[in-house]
Amino acid sequence: MFEGPGNDPFIVLNDADLEAAVEELFSTKYMYSGQACIAPERIYVQKEVYETFINEFADKTKSLVIGDPKNPETDVCPLASRRAVENIKRQLVDAKKKGARIICGGKIDGNLVYPTIVADANHSMIGMREEVFGPVSYVCKFDSAEKAVALAKDSKYGLRAIIYGKKEARWIANALKGADYLEDVEDYTFGKFGTLSINEPRAVTWRDALVTKPIGGYGYSGWVWDFKDGKFILRQGPKLFSLETSVAMS
Secondary structure, three states: OEEOOOOOOOEOOOOOHHHHHHHHHHHHHHHHHOOOOOOOOOOEEEEHHHHHHHHHHHHHHHOOOOOOOOOOOEHHHEOOOOHHHHHHHHHHHHHHHHOOOEEEEOOOOOOOOEEEEOOOOOOOOHHHHOOOOOHHHHHHHHOHHHHHHHHHHOOOOEEEEEEOOOOOHHHHHHEOOOOOOOOOOOOOOOOOOOEEOOOOOOHOOOOOHHHHOOOOOOOOOEOOOOEEEOOEEEEEHHHHHOOOEEEEEO
């Protein structure tokens, strides 16, 4: 069984279509209450549009219906794993100690984690280093495309990266992409991503992905559960599979 954990970056440049970027982050982040490996967790926004983007994303986040998973109107419901809840709680405590602003949310009630936006995040915070796996977004400011690439690469995960912008978006994608064609991947190849999206909604990027597109990641975003001697063990996925980078753009 393949396991592809992630701490995916979502990069917003100052010339991005902010409405489209907010809509994509909103729909991708909160699917399955954030319990998806491809849900963005590290949100990098260029300084010129930083506060505007945060405010617009917060406004949409506050519109979510929270609560009973049996109610078809519910958008965000309790998480499946108590361990995930405890990890998120630990990450939020750490972020607050290190100067983060909680724009909305921050409340945890049992296994229900309220949709939370953590602003002024930095890479010293646990939530920027580990998988979150819940409805919590960490937002960080950057000043140049080069800085955005450096921040995105600074992770042990390499599942998916999303870029919204015009002038420098493709340059960033080229800096983050892995192999162009199927090839063997060495163990622990960091700073590359198995899927890249440029101004494309998830519905397009992952349409029929299980059939037509390679899925996988670099670094720690590619593990396989194997069964050996009556026990489940973890093996590094890229050793066993070939991998190329899927790129979707508009």
